[in-house]
Amino acid sequence: MEKKQTPLGYVSFSVFAWIVGLLIFFPIFWMVLTSFKSELEAVSIPPSFISFDWTLENYAEVQERSNYFKFAMNSVILAVGSTLVGLVFAVTCAWAMAFNPTKRTKDALLWMLSTKMMPPVGVLVPIYLMFRDWGLLDTRFGLIMVLFLMNLPIMVWMLYTYFKEIPTDILEAARMDGATLPKEIIFVLLPMAVPGIASTMLLNVILAWNEAFWTLNLTTSDAAPLTAFIASYSSPEGLFWAKLSAASTLAVAPILVIGWFSQKQLVRGLTFGAVK
Amino acid sequence: MGAIRLEKVKKTFGTLDVIPGVDLDINDGEFVVFVGPSGCGKSTLLRLIAGLEDVTDGKILINGTDVANEAPAKRGLSMVFQSYALYPHMTVYNNIAFGLKMAGESKEVIEEKVQSAAKILNLTDYLERRPSALSGGQRQRVAIGRAIVRNPAAFLFDEPLSNLDAALRVNMRLEITGLHQELKTTMIYVTHDQVEAMTMADKIVVLQAGRVEQVGKPMDLYNSPANKFVAGFIGSPKMNFLGGELAQKHSCHEIGIRPEHVAVSTENGEIPATVKIAEHLGAETYLHVEADGYGPMTVRATGEVPLGEHDKIFLTPEQDRIHRFDAHGLALGNS
Numbered sequence: 001m002e003k004k005q006t007p008l009g010y011v012s013f014s015v016f017a018w019i020v021g022l023l024i025f026f027p028i029f030w031m032v033l034t035s036f037k038s039e040l041e042a043v044s045i046p047p048s049f050i051s052f053d054w055t056l057e058n059y060a061e062v063q064e065r066s067n068y069f070k071f072a073m074n075s076v077i078l079a080v081g082s083t084l085v086g087l088v089f090a091v092t093c094a095w096a097m098a099f100n101p102t103k104r105t106k107d108a109l110l111w112m113l114s115t116k117m118m119p120p121v122g123v124l125v126p127i128y129l130m131f132r133d134w135g136l137l138d139t140r141f142g143l144i145m146v147l148f149l150m151n152l153p154i155m156v157w158m159l160y161t162y163f164k165e166i167p168t169d170i171l172e173a174a175r176m177d178g179a180t181l182p183k184e185i186i187f188v189l190l191p192m193a194v195p196g197i198a199s200t201m202l203l204n205v206i207l208a209w210n211e212a213f214w215t216l217n218l219t220t221s222d223a224a225p226l227t228a229f230i231a232s233y234s235s236p237e238g239l240f241w242a243k244l245s246a247a248s249t250l251a252v253a254p255i256l257v258i259g260w261f262s263q264k265q266l267v268r269g270l271t272f273g274a275v276k
Numbered sequence: 277m278g279a280i281r282l283e284k285v286k287k288t289f290g291t292l293d294v295i296p297g298v299d300l301d302i303n304d305g306e307f308v309v310f311v312g313p314s315g316c317g318k319s320t321l322l323r324l325i326a327g328l329e330d331v332t333d334g335k336i337l338i339n340g341t342d343v344a345n346e347a348p349a350k351r352g353l354s355m356v357f358q359s360y361a362l363y364p365h366m367t368v369y370n371n372i373a374f375g376l377k378m379a380g381e382s383k384e385v386i387e388e389k390v391q392s393a394a395k396i397l398n399l400t401d402y403l404e405r406r407p408s409a410l411s412g413g414q415r416q417r418v419a420i421g422r423a424i425v426r427n428p429a430a431f432l433f434d435e436p437l438s439n440l441d442a443a444l445r446v447n448m449r450l451e452i453t454g455l456h457q458e459l460k461t462t463m464i465y466v467t468h469d470q471v472e473a474m475t476m477a478d479k480i481v482v483l484q485a486g487r488v489e490q491v492g493k494p495m496d497l498y499n500s501p502a503n504k505f506v507a508g509f510i511g512s513p514k515m516n517f518l519g520g521e522l523a524q525k526h527s528c529h530e531i532g533i534r535p536e537h538v539a540v541s542t543e544n545g546e547i548p549a550t551v552k553i554a555e556h557l558g559a560e561t562y563l564h565v566e567a568d569g570y571g572p573m574t575v576r577a578t579g580e581v582p583l584g585e586h587d588k589i590f591l592t593p594e595q596d597r598i599h600r601f602d603a604h605g606l607a608l609g610n611s
Contacts, residue, residue, distance in 0.1 A: 167359060167361065169357045169358075169359045169361035170361045170362075170363060170364075172328050172348075172355075172357070172361065173355070173357060173361040173362075173363075173422075174363070174374070175328065175347075175348045175349065176326060176328075176348050176349065176353070176354060176355045176375075177349070177374050177375035177378055177422070177426070178349035178375055178378035178379055178426075179349070179374075179378050180378075183378065187374075188363055191363075191365040192363075192364060192365055194365075
């Protein structure tokens with residue numbers, strides 16, 4: 001039952017929401033702020049908020065020391081590549097599960113999801129050895145495969161819940177109209193599922209972009225994405241907060257912008273089926 | 277051309293026998309209605325013919341060729357779904373043209389066929405709209421248009437009118453009947469509404485629990501139902517079933533008499549009864565009565581009858597309209 005909201009309740013709820021929002025946002029804000037400080041100001045106590053000498057030297061130095069665009073390009077290729085490969089498998093998989101379910105479909109879905117609960121480090125050694133023997137270490141192809149397999153369960157789940165909402169009648173109508181299976185999926189199912197597919201792709205690009213465990217362990221230079229770029233600033237000469245912040249800001253900026261513009265789509269995709 | 281013949285068609289879901297084995301002949305150009313209560317297997321039977329479900333056993337012959345293992349599109353049938361099942365992301369034009377595109381027809385042929393279907397169905401002004409911008413009746417017409425352009429051997433309708441309101445349903449009923457007269461194509465129509473069945477069909481197939489109870493012309497089913505189930509299902513309001521003395525008098529287990537075949541009198545008659553509820557519709561009056569010794573009965577009197585609650589009346593069944601049934605519910609022929 002829905003209670004009527006009192007003005008006081010409304011205000012306190014808003015204040016609470018703002019506090020939570022600011023709490024979550026603060027680290028990112030602080031990181032961006034720090035990236036414009038000198039190394040000395042970055043570690044000064046008490047910390048200065050606005051009244052410091054704003055400088056761009058960290059960014060210049062970061063770009064000078066390592067080629068940001070090479071890392072960024074790798075991040076884009078890995079994130080987009082793993083999402084596209086994943087989509088091919090996830091769409092067909094979700095189609096089968098949503099429209100031709102068997103007694104075991106639910107179990108299979110839960111099993112897929114359960115693989116996400118295993119700590120990745122548990123399989124690091126076998127995967128590392130396989131990568132070494134197959135010559136996949138530090139290759140984009142190898143990393144795309146790992147990232148796509150890692151995110152496949154989530155893609156299948158999201159698409160499955162989305163496809164479940166599409167009436168089977170429409171696909172059957174396409175079948176009566178003479179559409180073959182590939183045509184039925186391409187011309188009828190996919191266009192109807194565009195919002196769901198878009199949010200699935202978006203989430204997976206973000207997940208792949210942010211993935212640090214495998215990207216750090218399986219790459220050195222050629223295929224290294226922005227996660228490796230950031231990590232390179234936390235060693236070996238000690239921590240340089242300002243430069244590290246500049247590198248991090250550069251690394252998260254693209255995904256932050258994408259996330260900002262697509263938040264509506266993302267929320268809709270993630271809550272689909274949960275609310276009608 | 278579209279003659280369809282079912283030979284021992286069987287469908288099981290796991291251990292459940294949905295269709296235990298149906299034999300049926302549908303002649304070219306016939307309007308056949310599958311009717312029965314919910315869950316009787318009528319939609320399943322239609323989907324088996326369409327190819328949307330696989331038959332467990334048996335043959336489905338379309339113009340003499342067994343298509344039981346063919347893909348839906350290879351059977352040359354068109355289907356109109358209860359939910360219309362239009363492609364929401366396509367315009368009306370593309371919805372109608374989809375089947376032709378899949379068949380690889382040329383642009384000119386598609387244009388010509390879509391335009392002519394749109395003309396028949398009064399959709400010419402709506403071709404550029406999306407389904408979401410159409411009313412229920414218009415959507416139904418698009419669904420029919422999509423079926424027409426493929427020039428099928430037969431049309432399959434799966435409860436196409438159940439999502440429409442009462443007034444529109446009567447209209448569409450007439451339109452579909454008109455379309456059948458114009459196209460003269462075989463149509464198989466599934467409904468649970470016996471009024472639709474009676475008004476539209478050349479031939480009615482009454483189904484119960486996956487079994488064909490009776491096949492026949494609407495008036496044949498009305499006048500000589502094969503069993504109690506058909507007798508009760510066809511006709512509205514339902515036939516009255518009476519046992520006891522009256523049945524003994526007609527030397528059977530039970531007699532059936534339709535509400536419209538009982539004479540009502542306030543003075544004398546065969547069965548004394550008390551009116552419980554009187555429904556006055558103007559042209560006719562339905563009396564729901566409690567008959568002494570027989571329980572509740574429904575009686576239809578023509579015109580306005582000045583009767584109400586608690587009134588004592590007498591009922592006399594028309595002797596030549598009495599249906600007799602044995603202990604298994606099978607008809608014994610009129611007495």
